[in-house]
Amino acid sequence: MSRNWTQSRTPAFDETGARKMNEIAKTVFAPIYPVIARNAMAATGIRQGVCIDLGSGPAMLAMAMAREAPEMDIVAFDFSEASRDIGRENIAEAGLADRIRTEAGDVHAMPFDDGEADLIVSRGSMFFWDNLKDAFREIYRILAVGGATYIGGGFGNRELKDQVIAEMLKRDPTWDCYAKKKADADSHRRFAELFREIGCPVFKIIDDDTGFWVVLSKTA
Numbered sequence: 637m638s639r640n641w642t643q644s645r646t647p648a649f650d651e652t653g654a655r656k657m658n659e660i661a662k663t664v665f666a667p668i669y670p671v672i673a674r675n676a677m678a679a680t681g682i683r684q685g686v687c688i689d690l691g692s693g694p695a696m697l698a699m700a701m702a703r704e705a706p707e708m709d710i711v712a713f714d715f716s717e718a719s720r721d722i723g724r725e726n727i728a729e730a731g732l733a734d735r736i737r738t739e740a741g742d743v744h745a746m747p748f749d750d751g752e753a754d755l756i757v758s759r760g761s762m763f764f765w766d767n768l769k770d771a772f773r774e775i776y777r778i779l780a781v782g783g784a785t786y787i788g789g790g791f792g793n794r795e796l797k798d799q800v801i802a803e804m805l806k807r808d809p810t811w812d813c814y815a816k817k818k819a820d821a822d823s824h825r826r827f828a829e830l831f832r833e834i835g836c837p838v839f840k841i842i843d844d845d846t847g848f849w850v851v852l853s854k855t856a
């Protein structure tokens with residue numbers, strides 16, 4: 637499985653795309669981030685150490701993690717310079733610059749050491765990654781023993797999902813989103829195969845009203 641089953645758009649992560657994402661993240665999507673941060677901690681049981689947010693964009697999830705997990709050091713990671721600039725501004729405005737640092741790079745080859753991350757979170761980004769197998773191999777490499785991931789997409793719960801989809805469709809009736817689609821049994825099977833191929837035997841796929849989330853665990 638090299639491509640993502642939901643890839644349907646040609647994304648632009650230039651300044652215009654980054655500003656658009658920032659506007660949506662601060663308005664329609666704003667309530668989802670604290671819920672997703674809490675869901676990530678509940679699903680993984682991890683609340684301490686280093687948390688890396690992959691494809692952090694405007695850094696709303698990174699900021700929610702900083703607030704919900706006061707003992708964690710947070711890294712907001714993105715390959716788009718425009719997104720990182722916006723993320724840095726948001727982090728500074730929120731007074732969280734001492735809790736969150738930004739890092740540049742591509743998920744397919746990350747500038748992190750083996751085992752550097754205790755918790756890896758990511759929302760709405762993997763649907764744009766070029767090669768899921770390479771990306772997840774790299775994610776598993778930087779995951780610490782005892783660490784876990786919460787990677788995928790969604791809006792946190794049923795109520796927020798309905799609310800966000802309704803509002804987005806009101807703004808733009810042609811709005812396309814992976815959350816409107818459903819991963820089928822074959823997608824689950826292909827993800828499971830991919831995780832076995834990269835040598836990750838302990839994983840869970842969450843596919844419910846919270847969204848579609850991959851929880852990989854690295855055991856000794």
Ligand SMILES: C[S@@+](CC[C@H](N)C(=O)[O-])C[C@H]1O[C@@H](n2cnc3c(N)ncnc32)[C@H](O)[C@@H]1O
Nearest residue numbers: 649691692693714715716719742743759760761
């Ligand atoms: C739809 S935005 C989601 C932003 C943020 N996670 C959120 O939920 O508000 C996707 C983000 O993933 C980033 N991204 C996409 N592919 C990437 C890659 N291969 N490596 C690093 N970042 C990537 C984009 O630059 C963009 O900021």
